[in-house]
Amino acid sequence: MPSLQISYSNTIFYLKVILFFLGLFAILLIFWSAKKIEPSTEIPFAQDVDFASLNDGLTQPLYSSITNSGDEIQIFAQQIIQTKDKDAVLIKSADLKVFSEIGSEISLSSDNGLLNKEEKNLIFTENVLLKTDDYIQITTPRISTFLDKTLIQADGPVLGLFARGHIEAGQLNIFRENISSKLVISFTKRVKMLYEPD
């Protein structure tokens, strides 16, 4: 009977030790799996991807990066088509999202986009639509965005919805100068904003 007690307590002891290490391993596993994968500081598309190796019909590419102003940008596309220019590709159904540190989002979409890795810009054309999560919705013939800085520019006439009304202007610039500065949404060149009271 005493020998049984000894072996029982030894079993319990070893089980406790195993349980302790299992718990420790489980905690480590949780930390490893929760580790945030930081987006690259450079656009992989602009730096690493060789346009020449891309084939027509490539679907759903996704690229993400942090701009020098601290915003995260993501680019989606349905199709990438090579052009004669080795530094540029045509993007079908282009979609770009900008996420700021506080979580606000700007999304840009168009039927066509031209990505130039040399100039690090993406130009949206045809059915261009810009939306923000605070209900600004803008249409314009053409918008330029940059991959390494938070800068969105529309030089043509812009039309859209703004704060329970409508807005039209000759130019739109959305930018953040540095990490600590605020995101600026600027309409210029004969701005008309219509507000409809209840």
Place this chain on the structure above:
Amino acid sequence: MSQFLKAFLFVVLLNNVVTAQDSGFGSLASDRGKPMQFISDSLIYNREENVAELFDEVEVRQGNSVLSAHYIKAVYSKTDNKLEQIFAERNVELKSDKDIARADKATYSLSKDVISLTGNAHLIQGGNNIFADQILINTKTGLTELLGSVKTVIVPSKN
């Protein structure tokens, strides 16, 4: 002598009084519910504060009423995006039909239905010029109140 009388201006100086104009301020009361059009050379929208700032020759038109200034700030509600207040600065002029109010600054509270003009506030109504520390206009009724030191220049009728 009669020519002199016709041209004579009565200048009345009243200190620390409140004067109310019963005639109302232009068509402000009937324009109140109409769409408001903001026109300017540039507009900067601050998303965090839900504020739109308009610069250079700004005009806000509502029906037959026009508020103009060099700088106007429109403050929206953070909950429902409703326009709550309009601040105007530098060369502020509020014109509604034939009535004109000028000042250095103006605040239009849409929730309280009040426009307050301060700093060299000056009301031109029915041929009369009234200067006051503050002009308060109720946009619901059109009733105009003149506060503080009020100076009135009355042009007598020619008849």
